[in-house]
Amino acid sequence: MNEALLRSLTPSVLGVLVRRGADFAAAEDAVQDALVEAVRVWPGERPRDPKGWLVTVAWRRFLDATRAEAARRRREDLVHEEPTPGPVPAVDDTLQLYFLCAHPSLTPSSAVALTLRAVGGLTTRQIARAYLVPEATMAQRISRAKRTVSGVPFDQPGDVATVLRVLYLVFNEGYSGDVDLAAEAIRITRRLAVAIDHPEVAGLLALMLLHHARRATRTAPDGSLVPLAEQDRDRWDKGAIAEGVGILQGALARDRLGEFQAQAAIAALHADAPTAGETDWVQIVEWYDELVGLTDSPVVRLNRAVAVGEADGPRAGLNELASLSDTLPRRTAVAAYLHERDGDLPKAARLYAEAAHKAPTLAERDHLTRQAARINADLRN
Amino acid sequence: MAKYLLLKHYRGAPASVNDVPMDRWTPEEISAHMQYMQDFADRLEKTGEFVDGQALAPEGAWVRYDGEGRPPVTDGPFAETKDLIAGWMIIDVDGYDRAVELAGELSAAPGAGGKPIHEWLEVRPFLSAPPTVTE
Structure with missing residues (x-):
């Protein structure tokens, strides 16, 4: 499938251009142009080296744009500063791109949009449709985001936690039309898990897989919500559950617990119960205790109250609720x-x-x- | 073609004929209502008359500028407001008569006892761009 291949190559092609000296914003535009060109040309004959092809086309686009810009400004000297095209380096800058697109100077909505375009390889139109805003609005949001990070050194190490928050936001947006944001988030998180060995990245990937496995059963044919206890567990995606559980176990074995691993552990316990009645609520409450220790978020306390209500009876759950604000x-x-x-x-x-x-x-x-x-x-x- | 806004109110519209809060309907009546609304929107998409439909939360606030260097003043939640909009549908139709016809259909959505709600909907024409030919 050409589109999947193209999207998976996007971040590393972009990384090559930036490493060759192209500024991020111009390089990102050039890579988008190259993707569009590939969609046009590849159905006829897919190149033997797709990544090399994309790098060549994107680099040419970048040079054309730089020359046009230089001519416009009558600053010919820019052209002489161009690095010469070289072989594609072996180093993969995918991880650096994740950091840049989730840079703390960006607002969450900008980081999400930039990540989907520069890392995910989605077009502006697809992102706009997914978030139900006009394409021109999304285009502006993305170019402002690119300007915001234009001064950030590309090889500066970033914080994995900010990247994970952005990917979690994308996943939670769910499904609102043409683009399946949950599936997109899983794809991007999967690549991140390849690029960096980190238990919380694995934890988030496991969490996504375990929730995604239940998706088909979460809504009835008429669109109404089906609560967890009433979902048809035979229709849960066993393959996704097995993969999620496997990834989670690998992460937990490293003994560096974080909130995504704890959330995934709760999802795994639900996935593990053959019927709602057989859910191990006592263990779920224990995981919520861990989560409260890690985050102390009122939302977690609210979910914990539900679990306590199942483990120790509704009165106990109501007792837990008493300490939570009415406005929650x-x-x-x-x-x-x-x-x-x-x-x-x-x-x-x-x-x-x-x-x-x-x-x-x-x-x-x-x-x-x-x-x-x-x-x-x-x-x- | 002309655009019209069909406005549904939480408060402020005259009482509907079949005025029973939804939590007093049976679950089947709720399903029938939802299906009617969905079918209505689907049908308008097929006829090329649907533009947009959105629902609003009942909670909100009034906000106004309070002078240089000050944060905006807010007043809310809407406890004092007499008129409260619940949502809208925007349609693009041949004219006023068609807009009224469609609003009538929407108002016939079934409610308690499976009978039409006869809800009052507000129909408001959009102010459009000036025409090219003016004389």
Whole structure:
């Protein structure tokens, strides 16, 4: 498949141009041009050395653009400073590109867009469609991002944690049309895992695979949400689960726990349960304890309260909720669920309706409204 | 062609005929309603009249400039607001009559008891660009 090959070659081709002395922004444009050219030409005859072909075409595009720019500014001397094209170096700069595209000077939305284009090899149009914004808007966001990082030295070591946060954002955006961002995030994270040996990179990749494995069962044919306990576990992707669990075990064995490994461990325990009733909630609570220690995030505490509710009963879960702020998103939905399990149906129905009112997505609002309606209908009968 | 905004209100519109909050419907009635809305949007896409549809959260705030060097003033959540928009659909149709016809269909979406809600929707024409031929 040409498109997959092209996209996988994008970061290393870009790395070659930058290493030869092209500035990042111009090199990135040139590589995009070369990708477009490849899509046009390759169906006829794919070159024997696809990467070399892309480097040659992209470098030519870069020189053309530089000459045009130089002519425009009447600064002929620029041309003389061009490095001469040489052989493609063996060193792979993919990792450096990940760092640059997730540079801390970028806003999260800029880092996401730049990563998808420069590392993922997606076109501006594809990225714009995925995020439901006009193409011109996305083009501006990407060129501003490139200007922001234009002064950053390419060989400066970066922070893996910032890269992981960007990839996590891409994955969580899910699926909103032409481009499957979750699959894209997995592909990019997989390449990162090849480029750097780091337990949290492995942890994030495992987390993504384990969640992705359940995707087909998370929504009903009419688009409504299906909660974890009601999903058809026979339709979970066993191959993705096995791969995720294997990657996670390798990471955990290195004894450098991080939040993504802990989250993946929780996902693995869910994946491991043949039925919802056989879920090992006690172990899940233990992993949430680890997560609280690592992040101390209120969202983690909220999820922990759900797990405690399953492990030790709804009253225990409600006790955990008591210390969490009312303004925490989804807290009311969790309270509704725990009260229902505790048998207080009128209160559960009222809380579900209130949670629907506060829901951050349409799918959740519909789901919570249905929960309220279901209980109210039962109470009437 | 002319663009119209069909506005749905949480508050501020006259009460609908079949005015029962959704959490008092049966789950099947909710499903029927969702399906009707989805079919309506799909049909407009096929006729080439659909432009956009979005839903808004009920929570929000008023914001205004408060002078040089000061952060904007905010007032909210919307507790005092009489009029609260829930969402919209933008359609591009041949004229006002078609816009009214479509708004009528949307308002017929089934609610409690499977009967049409008869919800009041606001139909607002867009101000368009000036025409090329002016005399």
